[in-house]
Amino acid sequence: xxxxxxxxxxxxxxxxxxxxxxxxxxxxxxxxxxxxxxxxxxxxxxxxxxxxxxxxxxxxxxxxxxxxxxxxxxxxxxxxxxxxxxxxxxxxxxxxxxxxxxxxxxxxxxxxxxxxxxxxxxxxxxxxxxxxxxxxxxxxxxxxxxxxxxxxxxxxxxxxxxxxxxxxxxxxxxxxxxxxxxxxxxxxxxxxxxxxxxxxxxxxxxxxxxxxxxxxxxxxxxxxxxxxxxxxxxxxxxxxxxxxxxxxxxxxxxxx
Amino acid sequence: xxxxxxxxxxxxxxxxxxxxxxxxxxxxxxxxxxxxxxxxxxxxxxxxxxxxxxxxxxxxxxxxxxxxxxxxxxxxxxxxxxxxxxxxxxxxxxxxxxxxxxxxxxxxxxxxxxxxxxxxxxxxxxxxxxxxxxxxxxxxxxxxxxxxxxxxxxxxxxxxxxxxxxxxxxxxxxxxxxxxxxxxxxxxxxxxxxxxxxxxxxxxxxxxxxxxxxxxxxxxxxxxxxxxxxxxxxxxxxxxxxxxxxxxxxxxxxxx
Numbered sequence: 001x002x003x004x005x006x007x008x009x010x011x012x013x014x015x016x017x018x019x020x021x022x023x024x025x026x027x028x029x030x031x032x033x034x035x036x037x038x039x040x041x042x043x044x045x046x047x048x049x050x051x052x053x054x055x056x057x058x059x060x061x062x063x064x065x066x067x068x069x070x071x072x073x074x075x076x077x078x079x080x081x082x083x084x085x086x087x088x089x090x091x092x093x094x095x096x097x098x099x100x101x102x103x104x105x106x107x108x109x110x111x112x113x114x115x116x117x118x119x120x121x122x123x124x125x126x127x128x129x130x131x132x133x134x135x136x137x138x139x140x141x142x143x144x145x146x147x148x149x150x151x152x153x154x155x156x157x158x159x160x161x162x163x164x165x166x167x168x169x170x171x172x173x174x175x176x177x178x179x180x181x182x183x184x185x186x187x188x189x190x191x192x193x194x195x196x197x198x199x200x201x202x203x204x205x206x207x208x209x210x211x212x213x214x215x216x217x218x219x220x221x222x223x224x225x226x227x228x229x230x231x232x233x234x235x236x237x238x239x240x241x242x243x244x245x246x247x248x249x250x251x252x253x254x255x256x
Numbered sequence: 257x258x259x260x261x262x263x264x265x266x267x268x269x270x271x272x273x274x275x276x277x278x279x280x281x282x283x284x285x286x287x288x289x290x291x292x293x294x295x296x297x298x299x300x301x302x303x304x305x306x307x308x309x310x311x312x313x314x315x316x317x318x319x320x321x322x323x324x325x326x327x328x329x330x331x332x333x334x335x336x337x338x339x340x341x342x343x344x345x346x347x348x349x350x351x352x353x354x355x356x357x358x359x360x361x362x363x364x365x366x367x368x369x370x371x372x373x374x375x376x377x378x379x380x381x382x383x384x385x386x387x388x389x390x391x392x393x394x395x396x397x398x399x400x401x402x403x404x405x406x407x408x409x410x411x412x413x414x415x416x417x418x419x420x421x422x423x424x425x426x427x428x429x430x431x432x433x434x435x436x437x438x439x440x441x442x443x444x445x446x447x448x449x450x451x452x453x454x455x456x457x458x459x460x461x462x463x464x465x466x467x468x469x470x471x472x473x474x475x476x477x478x479x480x481x482x483x484x485x486x487x488x489x490x491x492x493x494x495x496x497x498x499x500x501x502x503x504x505x506x507x508x509x510x511x512x
Contacts, residue, residue, distance in 0.1 A: 253487055
């Protein structure tokens, strides 16, 4: 962190504030008409009324203090001043086999909190679900960003088969593979061997693990680092947070 | 890990198997009468019938293969052979401000998966809930152990006020304090400075953070190590998995 106390307090204050993600460009004086769902959320869920102030962001123009205006039908807001400059997301892709329902919602939210820069669903032989609701994942990513004050909302891209991911893998991007069978018993040593600043990706498999032929294909890729997440078998959403914590602490922005 | 392939495969097979936690002592030939809830679970949820085999454990006597017997009323099981010896839980206490409902369930399950040896709810000024359902936390701990093949089920103890926890703190137990305001920007360096084998505890505060006077009291304790979990503010259940991952990777059983 190492921020001066004033800025730190501001960030902490911001956390308690109401945040809303909007699509349109933001600048001082911008007036934003809200759609009915947003209006309902602000008026009926957050119980805000005309004149109340919230924070808004669009993932590109930083965070702005904005004032609500308008009556019961046409809710709008006006951007007043910028409270934080836009931050860039980490060059850290999170590749995961989709889970079912609530666990997937949860995993997406957690990956956003942990600072993933892109969410890439990957279909494997043992993937629990073939139908992936991208819009729902996007909504979960936005919700996590609103709650945790993240300005760089990670994109969620269309699912790809594992073989296609590997076939198109760019050599310069390190692929950190969470392998239950990795011999390496020290995941941090494996991560410290990588160069900071390298583009990163993390791959967490489905709860049944990867098929042996899939593991062979992954391990054949020269960009792969294998790491083991300890002797206990973790559920996939737990593994997501655990590996992202290790990666951020060694190679990412948890280390100054 | 470094286990021989045979043992590793057994563990992976076990993960897919049905596991049931029971209270009574286990030995070869032990017959266990199941209570109605357990009988219902095995018969109607898992759809097992007379003669089916499951794995059972009690947190003390290892894991046993057991066969179901009995009719529709009196379901019982007979322990056949031990499949794994009892393992000792880590000397790692997880201290946390209770959250509400589903998030608390989730946090308890995650702490168990991550290998916490004891769960200690701590009441702070900004704790979201004063009423803590210990039985529900115990049920969640058992469920996580059943699902993830953990034989040392961590205990859940009665909630204590933070001041009481600190007043009775044993000097030899390191208290790893997740401090949003920690100056240290490298949590791993702080953890590497600790001696392996030291009794450990991790303290994660409520979502509103600790009150300034609480922070002062915590930091006055000579057993405390402060760590920061990066520049983003994490929800408490995310912080739980993240700090436990770092602790296990540096000081715990993720490192051989």
